[in-house]
Amino acid sequence: MNRITALFDIKYPLIQAGMVWNSGWKLASAVSNAGGLGLLGAGSMYPEVLREHIQKCKKTTDKPFGVNVPLLYPDIDKLMQIIIDECVQIVFTSAGNPKTWTSYLKDHGVKVVHVVSSVKFALKAQEAGVDAVVAEGFEAGGHNGREETTTFTLIPMVKEKLDIPLIAAGGIATGKGMLAAMILGADGVQIGSRFVATPEASSHVAYKNLVVEAEEGATELTLKELAPVRLLKNKFYEEVKALYQTTPSKEELVNLLGRGRAKKGMFEGDTEEGELEIGQIAGIIKEIKPAADIVEEIITEYKNSVLPKF
Ligand SMILES: Cc1cc2nc3c(=O)[nH]c(=O)nc-3n(C[C@H](O)[C@H](O)[C@H](O)COP(=O)(O)O)c2cc1C
8 A cells, every 4th residue: 555545445546537539438447447547538528428437337346546637727617517517536637726626625535646747737736735646758659748847857856845645647667657757756657648558448449550650759749838738649639830930920830730630630630731749658568458458567567567677
């Protein structure tokens, strides 16, 4: 038992990240049943869709699970109401100010974790009263900070200052990666990209196949003037890159991005025109396999790892 397994009442300190268009009830309940903590990604769900996923999760696992809420979500009051009505016990917030919702959630008995990408914001989250912090490095898939601090450097720096439990995210997909993060000071890990390549992820198989095919260098953090996001290099990414050659205004970038690009790419499988979010660690992901097998493999490799001698 450690601070993270005790906080969430789970077997392994391994959290499956909330991910838009990927982490619905099938993935979250599979990971929770396997001994980790599964998270529903509310960022791509209408409020009533989230309710449905919570109810399905309750039916398919008797283990703890949580919900990830990006704080930029437009109808956030409705999401939070559903979370309270449905007695969700754990919420991971991201992309916004942790002060806005932490006390409300905690007053309703919810455990709150906030995602950050710097020491400064880790301390702000602690000050806001969260139970734990996810520190996410530059390698991570999805939206990210502008700091470009890698997981390898971020974790020890946050650890030095933070008192509450620390969860490392970004570039972790194996037992050895998890061990490295824990040795650097993390109490647990949050893993996103690895869980995209599972049959349980709700995303399109064409996108999952590209994740499996991706090699080192296949992604880039871009659109920093909007919300920085790490993208798989596809036709849409090339269009973004071409536009950058012309020193575009923010408005031009917004126009190119348009609406619904992430859904188009990850959910509908339009791998040319859509936005495909994934982390640098995609380069190590070689097959689509069940989430429970991934959890078991990571934990077994973690436990069997020996420190290199010299
Ligand atoms: C496809 C995808 C979608 C994501 N969507 C979200 C999201 O909705 N909310 C969030 O807080 N983080 C999101 N993330 C970031 C993850 O929560 C997680 O921190 C990150 O994936 C960890 O790095 P890794 O991809 O190297 O494992 C997303 C990541 C990916 C790959």
